[in-house]
Each structure stands twice: as structure tokens, then as C-alpha cells.
Amino acid sequence: xxxxxxxxxxxxxxxxxxxxxxxxxxxxxxxxxxxxxxxxxxxxxxxxxxxxxxxxxxxxxxxxxxxxxxxxxxxxxxxxxxxxxxxxxxxxxxxxxxxxxxxxxxxxxxxxxxxxxxxxxxxxxxxxxxxxxxxxxxxxxxxxxxxxxxxxxxxxxxxxxxxxxxxxxxxxxxxxxxxxxxxxxxxxxxxxxxxxxxxxxxxxxxxxxxxxxxxxxxxxxxxxxxxxxxxxxxxxxxxxxxxxxxxxxxxxxxxxxxxxxxxxxxxxxxxxxxxxxxxxxxxxxxxxxxxxxxxxxxxxxxxxxxxxxxxxxx
Amino acid sequence: xxxxxxxxxxxxxxxxxxxxxxxxxxxxxxxxxxxxxxxxxxxxxxxxxxxxxxxxxxxxxxxxxxxxxxxxxxxxxxxxxxxxxxxxxxxxxxxxxxxxxxxxxxxxxxxxxxxxxxxxxxxxxxxxxxxxxxxxxxxxxxxxxxxxxxxxxxxxxxxxxxxxxxxxxxxxxxxxxxxxxxxxxxxxxxxxxxxxxxxxxxxxxxxxxxxxxxxxxxxxxxxxxxxxxxxxxxxxxxxxxxxxxxxxxxxxxxxxxxxxxxxxxxxxxxxxxxxxxxxxxxxxxxxxxxxxxxxxxxxxxxxxxxxxxxxxxx
Numbered sequence: 001x002x003x004x005x006x007x008x009x010x011x012x013x014x015x016x017x018x019x020x021x022x023x024x025x026x027x028x029x030x031x032x033x034x035x036x037x038x039x040x041x042x043x044x045x046x047x048x049x050x051x052x053x054x055x056x057x058x059x060x061x062x063x064x065x066x067x068x069x070x071x072x073x074x075x076x077x078x079x080x081x082x083x084x085x086x087x088x089x090x091x092x093x094x095x096x097x098x099x100x101x102x103x104x105x106x107x108x109x110x111x112x113x114x115x116x117x118x119x120x121x122x123x124x125x126x127x128x129x130x131x132x133x134x135x136x137x138x139x140x141x142x143x144x145x146x147x148x149x150x151x152x153x154x155x156x157x158x159x160x161x162x163x164x165x166x167x168x169x170x171x172x173x174x175x176x177x178x179x180x181x182x183x184x185x186x187x188x189x190x191x192x193x194x195x196x197x198x199x200x201x202x203x204x205x206x207x208x209x210x211x212x213x214x215x216x217x218x219x220x221x222x223x224x225x226x227x228x229x230x231x232x233x234x235x236x237x238x239x240x241x242x243x244x245x246x247x248x249x250x251x252x253x254x255x256x257x258x259x260x261x262x263x264x265x266x267x268x269x270x271x272x273x274x275x276x277x278x279x280x281x282x283x284x285x286x287x288x289x290x291x292x293x294x295x296x297x298x299x300x301x302x303x304x305x306x307x308x309x310x311x312x313x314x
Numbered sequence: 315x316x317x318x319x320x321x322x323x324x325x326x327x328x329x330x331x332x333x334x335x336x337x338x339x340x341x342x343x344x345x346x347x348x349x350x351x352x353x354x355x356x357x358x359x360x361x362x363x364x365x366x367x368x369x370x371x372x373x374x375x376x377x378x379x380x381x382x383x384x385x386x387x388x389x390x391x392x393x394x395x396x397x398x399x400x401x402x403x404x405x406x407x408x409x410x411x412x413x414x415x416x417x418x419x420x421x422x423x424x425x426x427x428x429x430x431x432x433x434x435x436x437x438x439x440x441x442x443x444x445x446x447x448x449x450x451x452x453x454x455x456x457x458x459x460x461x462x463x464x465x466x467x468x469x470x471x472x473x474x475x476x477x478x479x480x481x482x483x484x485x486x487x488x489x490x491x492x493x494x495x496x497x498x499x500x501x502x503x504x505x506x507x508x509x510x511x512x513x514x515x516x517x518x519x520x521x522x523x524x525x526x527x528x529x530x531x532x533x534x535x536x537x538x539x540x541x542x543x544x545x546x547x548x549x550x551x552x553x554x555x556x557x558x559x560x561x562x563x564x565x566x567x568x569x570x571x572x573x574x575x576x577x578x579x580x581x582x583x584x585x586x587x588x589x590x591x592x593x594x595x596x597x598x599x600x601x602x603x604x605x606x607x608x609x610x611x612x613x614x615x616x617x618x619x620x621x622x623x624x625x626x627x628x
Contacts, residue, residue: 033474033512036481041469088434093426112407113480116430117473120402123434124468127441131460139453146445146460154438155355159431160347166427167350198347 009304013055016075020054021046023076031125040110040118044087045080047101050314052237053078053207055305060211060226063292063299064218070136074145074210077126081153082203084122087115089162102254123153137214145210152206161199168195169265185271192266193235201234225294232288233306239281240310242267246274252314281310323618327369330389334368335360337390345439354424354432358401359394361415364628366551367392367521370619374525374540377606377613378532384450388459388524391440395467396517398436401429403476416568437467451528459527466520475513482509483579503585507549515548539608546602547620553595554624556581560588566628595624 005013028045032038054075061071090097090105091112098108107115130146137145151157168191208230212218244253245260246269260267268277288306292299319327342359346352368389375385404411404419405426412422421429444460451459465471482505522544526532558567559574560583574581582591602620606613 032469032477033471034469034477034481037469037474037477084434088430091430093430114477116402116405116407117477117480120398120433120437121469121473123437124464124471124473127460128464128468131457131464133454133457139457140447143445143447143453143456143460146441146457150438150442150445154442155346155348155351155435157347157438159435159438160351163346163348163351163428163431166431167348 005304005308009301009308012059012301012304013051016055016058017051019058019072020051020075020079021048023072024079027076027125027129032121036110036114037117037121040106040114041121043109044100044106044118045083045122047103049079049083049101051079052305052309053082053203056204056207056230056302057211057214059299059301059305060208061214062211063226063295063302064212064215064222065298066211066215067136070134070214071211073129073132073134074149074214077130077145077149078203078207078210080122080126080129081149081158084119084126085153085158085162085203087119087122091115094162094166097255097259099255126153141213145213148206148209148213152202157198157202157206158200161195161197161202164195165199165265188266189271192268192271196235196238197231200238201231204234204237205230222294225291228291229288229302229306232284232291233309236281236284236288236306237309239268239277239284240312242269243274243277243281244312244314245269249313254314285310319618319622323615323622326373326615326618327365330369330372331365333372333386334365334389334393335362337386338393341390341439341443346435350424350428351431351435354420354428355435357423358414358420358432359397359436361417363393363397363415365393366619366623367396367517370518370521370544370616371525371528373613373615373619374522375528376525377540377609377616378526378529378536379612380525380528381450384448384528385525387443387446387448388463388528391444391459391463392517392521392524394436394440394443395463395472398433398440399467399472399476399517401433401436405429408476408480411569411573413569440467455527459524462520462523462527466516471512471516471520472514475509475511475516478509479513479579499585502580506580506582506585510549510552511545514552515545518548518551519544536608539605542605543602543616543620546598546605547623550595550598550602550620550624553582553591553598554626556583557588557591557595558626558628559583563627568628599624 024045028041032041057071057075057078086100087106089095090100091107097105208226212223212226245257250256285306289303292303338359342355346355371385371389371392400414401420403409404414405421411419522540526537526540559571564570599620603617606617
């Protein structure tokens with residue numbers, strides 16, 4: 001497994017990142033009718049990110065043999081939703097994080113009001129992009145994409161996950177709970193996975209699904225395989241995040257370690273211990289790759305991404 | 315003109331309000347995967363509002379002879395966008411308003427994090443509703459509706475207007491500016507109208523346009539007439555708001571008077587004086603009605619709404 005993408009995967013990532021960065025640049029530079037808002041959108045939207053969700057759109061579309069030209073708007077839309085969610089999550093009223101992508105978070109660089117508005121604007125922009133007329137896709141497919149993304153982003157998806165996270169903050173496991181029955185620990189783990197499946201899993205699944213919708217007539221079997229892949233890498237991503245918060249390199253992460261511990265959060269590491277968390281991450285990545293059995297080598301980038309997710313250093 | 319809608323208009327308003335309230339109730343009661351978020355969505359979304367924007371969707375659809383069954387999702391979507399914008403605008407980081415629709419604003423009844431998340435969820439829900447399969451409308455029309463609403467809500471529309479409003483806060487007219495040249499006053503009025511055209515005008519125009527999109531093949535002339543109607547009532551609404559902030563009935567408004575003055579905002583009243591502001595509101599309503607010349611009596615509810623907007627007491 002690769003600690004950071006190398007070789008062919010690194011090249012693939014770079015090509016995808018360039019493509020999405022160019023598109024976001026075009027989109028965000030002309031997007032706002034007010035100067036401060038425009039500057040905030042560019043500051044947060046053009047900061048270098050991993051662009052994992054757009055890459056998943058591209059790689060999933062590749063797996064089902066879709067026209068690559070059909071994918072760009074969907075890739076921009078998922079990244080805009082992801083970026084808006086980071087902006088709002090970083091606010092003092094929520095996670096109160098001062099650093100993001102290696103630089104001051106938006107509300108620190110600007111102010112809280114601008115950060116709220118920039119996030120709001122990005123969400124609207126995501127749906128505007130996704131509703132642009134696009135000759136490669138039937139309008140009914142575009143509607144399905146919008147429905148998929150809106151559902152994943154909304155009160156039954158990502159926002160519910162962030163709300164569960166807020167509700168759970170400060171509810172770390174009591175000592176006696178850590179020594180609790182296997183049943184109690186299983187319940188705590190179930191709650192944690194439920195939160196992550198909403199908070200990050202829903203948008204990761206939507207990214208994979210949007211990629212698949214770029215092709216015509218994908219079979220139900222293949223769609224189910226991609227759904228299973230997405231739900232496994234979504235959790236794997238989160239387990240790896242929890243591990244990195246304990247043993248990562250602050251310079252690579254662009255933020256200090258131990259933030260989960262300080263905010264008294266239940267994590268995979270606090271729940272399972274570091275060793276078992278590492279094992280769980282690898283199991284999840286293996287299961288994700290196994291889900292791709294119905295696919296040929298066209299899904300190799302998806303397979304590589306699963307390995308990368310649990311080995312990444314940031 | 316009616317101080318509050320009476321007679322036929324009052325009945326029409328009530329029918330529209332019942333229809334939208336029922337639909338929002340169904341939508342918001344089942345919308346959230348987390349309890350506190352669900353309660354917040356119901357608290358803010360089901361509070362009694364004027365429902366002016368949904369009513370404009372219905373009345374505009376009626377003017378162009380659309381199937382009324384096609385209008386409900388669009389009406390819900392505009393109200394969800396409007397309500398989310400109120401929730402976020404009320405936050406301490408923005409206008410810091412403690413009262414809304416006669417009860418504590420959402421962040422006072424819950425907390426800031428929940429208010430941010432509930433607003434975010436409502437915006438996503440608006441686009442989810444608008445992308446539901448609907449047999450009365452071609453998918454391409456639904457896409458056009460989504461594009462219209464997203465553009466009106468986003469960084470070139472409503473959010474830009476709120477950002478302009480934040481930027482202008484505390485920049486009341488200096489004494490010497492009030493005694494300035496007609497040119498200086500005209501520039502200040504132009505800036506004020508530009509802000510309102512984005513902050514409230516964009517969504518009001520979108521409401522009228524969404525109503526019109528519910529019918530097939532509306533002529534360019536009729537669409538232009540509706541656009542003109544919408545932009546005039548949007549400004550008229552705002553002028554009346556500024557007047558009510560000075561001389562309204564706090565009980566009817568559900569909030570104290572003088573909030574503009576306390577936050578040192580430029581308003582139509584501070585700019586023009588109370589008498590001229592009243593005249594301007596009536597002129598705008600007259601111009602809005604005049605725009606509807608190409609329409610038969612099918613547009614009578616729109617005509618009545620224009621009159622109501624500048625005579626309303628809340």
C-alpha cells in the first residue's frame with residue numbers, strides 16, 4: 001500500500017486535481033456580486049485540498065465507462081458541498097478550528113459572518129453547477145444527480161451527521177464504559193459509525209454514485225457494488241482520520257494533533273485502541289476492494305484509492 | 315388599498331398558506347436523521363409566516379394558466395430558501411436578532427450551531443424538493459427551475475445582498491452626506507437598491523419566474539412583464555419594510571421598532587424621509603401593476619398582491 005499516492009496513482013491524482021482546480025477557479029472567480037464574498041469564496045475554494053470526492057466522481061465514471069466530459073460539473077458540485085461543510089464546521093459555534101488546509105480557516109482570515117455566507121453561497125453554487133444544461137446527459141439524469149447530492153448533503157445526510165457529532169461532543173467514554181460489556185462497546189461503535197456514515201459517508205457515497213450516473217444503463221448489480229465500495233471507504237477514511245489525529249505528522253496534516261482528545265470525542269482509537277483501529281482500517285479497505293469484483297481493470301483507480309485512503313499521511 | 319389582505323385576497327392568501335403549511339409540515343416532519351436537528355427544522359420551518367414567496371409562485375402560475383398541481387414543490391423550495399436565510403441572518407455573527415415571526419429566533423430557542431445546521435439543511439432540502447420527479451413538468455423545465463433558484467439564492471443573488479448589507483452596516487449617512495449634492499444622494503440610493511435587489515429582490519423574482527415555468531411556452535413578452543412586475547414589488551416590499559421599522563405596530567410585526575436606526579443602517583426612510591418613502595412605495599406598486607398590462611384577469615391576484623405589499627402592517 002502507498003503511504004501517499006505514488007507512481008501511476010500519483011499521476012492520476014494530479015491530473016484529476018488539475019482538472020478540478022481549473023474548473024473551480026473559473027467558477028469561483030466570477031461567482032460573486034460582492035467583493036468580500038468573492039475573496040472569501042476564492043480563499044476557501046481554491047485552497048489546495050486532496051479533492052478526494054471529485055477524484056471519486058472521475059474514477060467511478062471511469063469504472064462504468066462513462067464519457068469523461070460528462071463528469072466535471074458533478075465533480076465541482078461535490079467539492080463545493082464538501083468545502084462549504086468544512087467552512088461551517090470550523091466556525092466557533094461548531095468545532096472552532098483555526099487551521100484548515102494549512103492556513104487560517106475562513107472565519108479567522110475573514111470573519112464569522114463572511115464564513116457563514118461563503119458556505120451558504122457555495123452550497124447554492126453546487127446546485128447551480130449541477131443544473132447547467134449539459135449535452136452529454138439527459139435532463140432526467142441531471143435531476144437524479146441533484147436529488148442524490150441534495151439528499152446526501154441535507155437533513156438525512158451530512159448535516160444530520162454534523163448534528164450527531166455536535167450532540168456527542170464532550171460525551172467521551174466514561175472509564176467504566178471502556179471496561180463495559182462487549183455489548184456496550186458494540187453499541188458505542190454503532191453510534192460512532194452511524195454518525196460518520198452521515199457526516200462523511202453520505203457525501204462519499206454520493207460522489208461515487210454521481211460518477212456512475214454519468215454513464216447510461218449501469219446495471220443494478222454494478223450500482224450495488226459501487227454503493228458497497230463507497231460505504232466501506234467512507235468508514236475507512238474516518239478510521240484513518242482518527243489514527244492520524246493521534247500519530248500523524250502535524251506538518252503534513254496542516255493542523256495540530258490531538259484535537260479529538262481535547263474536545264473529548266469518541267473516536268475509533270479511543271474505542272478500539274490504536275492497534276485494532278489500524279486493523280479495522282485495513283479490513284475496511286479490503287472489503288471495499290472486494291466489492292469491486294464485478295468490475296474489470298477499469299476500476300483499478302478505485303481499487304488504488306481504497307488502499308491509499310488507509311495509508312495516507314494527511 | 316388593503317392594510318391587510320381582506321375579502322377575496324384574504325381568502326386567496328389563506329388557501330395558499332394552508333397549502334404550503336401542509337406541504338412544509340409533511341416535508342419537515344420526516345426530514346431529519348437527528349432529533350435536535352429535526353426539532354429545529356420544525357420550529358423554524360413551521361412558524362407562521364406570511365408565505366409571500368410561495369403565494370407569488372401560485373399567483374404567477376395562475377397568471378400564465380399553469381396546472382396548479384405543478385406548483386407546490388417550487389413553492390416549498392422558495393419558502394425553504396427564504397426561511398434558511400432568515401435563520402442565518404438572525405445569528406449573532408450577522409444581524410443578531412432575538413425575535414422572528416413573534417417568537418425567539420432559532421439560535422435563541424436552540425443554539426448557534428443548531429441554527430447554522432438547520433439553515434444548511436433547509437437549503438439542501440429546497441433543492442431536493444425541486445428535483446423530485448414530477449409528471450406535470452418536463453425534466454428540462456425542472457432543471458431550469460433549479461438553476462433559477464440556485465442562481466437567485468447564491469453568490470450572485472441573495473447571499474451577495476446579505477454580504478453587501480453586512481459591509482454597509484454602521485455606514486449610516488454622515489450628516490454632510492444627507493446635505494450632500496443630489497448626485498451623492500442618488501448614488502447612495504442606487505447602492506441601497508442594488509443591495510435590496512440582491513438580498514430580497516432576487517428570491518422574489520425567482521418566485522415569480524418559477525411560477526411562470528410551471529406553464530408551457532410562456533411568451534418572451536409575458537416573461538419580461540413578470541420580471542418587471544417582480545423587480546418592482548421586490549423594491550416596494552423593502553421600502554414598506556423600512557417604513558414599518560419606523561412607524562409600524564411592534565405587536566403586528568412581532569419585533570421591536572427602530573432596529574435599522576440602532577444598527578445605523580441606511581434605509582429608504584433615512585435617505586428620502588418618511589413622506590417621500592411612502593410616495594416611492596406607492597409609485598413602485600403602481601409600476602408593478604402597470605407591468606402586468608399583457609395579462610387578463612388571470613393576473614388579478616398578482617395585481618392585488620402589489621397593492622397589499624405597500625399597505626401591509628407587518
